[in-house]
Amino acid sequence: MGCLFCNIISGKTPSTKVFENDKVYAFKDINPQAPFHVLVVHKDHIKNIDELNEKNSCIMSDIFLAIHTIAQQEKLDKGYRVIINNGTAAGQVIWHLHVHILAGKDDLGPMLVQ
Numbered sequence: 001m002g003c004l005f006c007n008i009i010s011g012k013t014p015s016t017k018v019f020e021n022d023k024v025y026a027f028k029d030i031n032p033q034a035p036f037h038v039l040v041v042h043k044d045h046i047k048n049i050d051e052l053n054e055k056n057s058c059i060m061s062d063i064f065l066a067i068h069t070i071a072q073q074e075k076l077d078k079g080y081r082v083i084i085n086n087g088t089a090a091g092q093v094i095w096h097l098h099v100h101i102l103a104g105k106d107d108l109g110p111m112l113v114q
Ligand code: 5GP
Pocket: 004, 015, 016, 027, 028, 029, 030, 031, 032, 039, 084, 085, 091, 092, 093, 094, 095
């Protein structure tokens, strides 16, 4: 079995790539919640923010620098939303830290549905 997103990074599981460098991989979400919905993952596997520490915290800067590049590459000039579902109560279902990028409408609506 293993980790789905590690399998996507290695190419064992197919995905639609949007961006890749030596540290980060980004691909289209299989079940998009907005016209533009991309997942950004680090090639080093940690399960979520709870596993960050002083030694591996560059994972977050690597991801967010990639998001900056993706936003320019994909011309997300009007803005975009980034979301991390961290833990079960937040709706995390894939246990490999990932950031959602959502965009493509003039207004993405409220941050949370009440
Ligand atoms: P989470 O709820 O863990 O933050 O988000 C997991 C995301 O992974 C969901 O938005 C879901 O649609 C996406 N996802 C699940 N399985 C696959 C897959 O096999 N391929 C791709 N591209 N996305 C997936």
